[in-house]
Amino acid sequence: MPDYKFDTTCIGNAIVDVISKIDDVFLDQEGLVKNSMNLIDEARAEDLYGKMGTAVEISGGSAGNTAAGVASLGGLSNYVGKVRNDQLGAIFAHDIRATGVTFDTVMSEDGAATARSFILVTPDAHRTMNTYLGACVELGPDDIIPEMIAASEVTYMEGYLWDPDGGKAAFRKAATIAHEADKRVSLTLSDSFCVDRFRSEFIDFIDGGVDILFANDDEIKSLYQTDNLEEAISTVRSKVEIACITRGKHGSVIIQGHTSVDIEADTSIDVVDTTGAGDLYASGFLYGFTNGYSIAQSGAIASLAAAEIISHIGARPGISLKDLVAKRLG
């Protein structure tokens, strides 16, 4: 058994993004809610792809993007997710390893193809995602290697993973192992529709032992069923060690015990595609947190990583985030 040591292990749906620019009329015609993530079956995937314009393929998956971000920042990064042994699976595996991430999850040899997310980017740079989970449904508890989780300072899991049943079971197993090893468990709520699907399960899981929670303002309000962000923040404060609440161009607030740290967003950049903003924010915070930076410093790294990712198409870093941090934050 190798002698593992990781800052983070990220667990999620392993997906190749198929990104296309569309106009708002297309969303209306297809009955899609802007900024949402919709699960689609194979027939709908074919239908939607047939209607979409020319696209670009880039490795994605929420937690995969976060894992790539941690590695690009210079962190020790591990990823768990399921692809099939097909051309898109080979692309996914190549890209995440090429960023420096450890990725040892066994590929499935039959069943559904590697997952794709058809990401529609409107002229306002917002993204609407349509995900065919494919091989992701094959991920299960057997894919969780206990020694890897026990060797990770933080095990981070995406809320989207609750959609496939095996993912949820893998998720719970990993959380148990992490806590038994006195390591931290982190969760991102992923999407407000995802929160709607699993609200009570998420609340139980958070109360039962999430140490670091990531959510945007819509997701945290949906979780606690309130229209008042302050009320949601007040509730979450007593539930987790740290909560990072992102608010798009309004920046983010990081809650820890009685303190709140406000982090500004970088509004100087030209926003091209918001895909991955939350994922890379999590990369920055987790890298900072597991490498001895303060909460405020970790938040600044998070904000910088998020700004880089929305300045170009795709949710994987286009440059070395380590170099970017050295240049911008010294």
Place this chain on the structure above:
Amino acid sequence: MPDYKFDTTCIGNAIVDVISKIDDVFLDQEGLVKNSMNLIDEARAEDLYGKMGTAVEISGGSAGNTAAGVASLGGLSNYVGKVRNDQLGAIFAHDIRATGVTFDTVMSEDGAATARSFILVTPDAHRTMNTYLGACVELGPDDIIPEMIAASEVTYMEGYLWDPDGGKAAFRKAATIAHEADKRVSLTLSDSFCVDRFRSEFIDFIDGGVDILFANDDEIKSLYQTDNLEEAISTVRSKVEIACITRGKHGSVIIQGHTSVDIEADTSIDVVDTTGAGDLYASGFLYGFTNGYSIAQSGAIASLAAAEIISHIGARPGISLKDLVAKRLG
């Protein structure tokens, strides 16, 4: 049999580009000559991909890019090229059809996988290509539908197609059909190394009946084995009806009989990736030429289409070239 009518039919190697940013040291280490196109086998493809960083996949292929450009300009565009019925083949077919191109070449059901070109982009925006031809070797004369060629004002073929034997035979068949139907034959020399491989065959083919020739300054000098561009231009003047000689940031010159028309390059843009500059130049010229524009006007459209493609990663138009021409050239 459908009632075909095309401005252009483009025939070439059907390829998905795998684009990665690298530094000059990587080219040196791998013994690669900047700006060249290198043919690689499957083993070298695996080796090179393993050494490359994270990549983006975008449909490509020189003549495929030209066909997409003609369609994006509003032209009636047809494409002939061979992919396998696999995930990358489905991506290629989707993207070219989504641009509005007719693409009816039958996919191969076995044999090598869909072709990939590993395109390495250096910080100076230059590209070095490493192409695994894969399923492209299956293209042959049977893939040339006579009614389509006879219904095309111009049949345009890439020099790269001379590498696979079947491609060369398809190429000759298409040229014969085009001339029998009193339509024009066009050729791009593609690459100076490609010219080196097939110089005498290219000279014979051009003398035997190429009407519109595309080449950059290196390729035309290589063809006629001279260091003097003026001398090469003087030679080609008597060989073809029209020759378009591109010179990168120095623009292009279009030769027709005794006249020469100089076309300026758009040097105002921020050059990101030069992949596809020649391909889209050809789109612009062929669209203009087959739609009643003058040589000078066609050159201006060519220059604009080339400038658009080098302003972003990938060799397929990122916006409607028809709208761009309407806005910029009225």
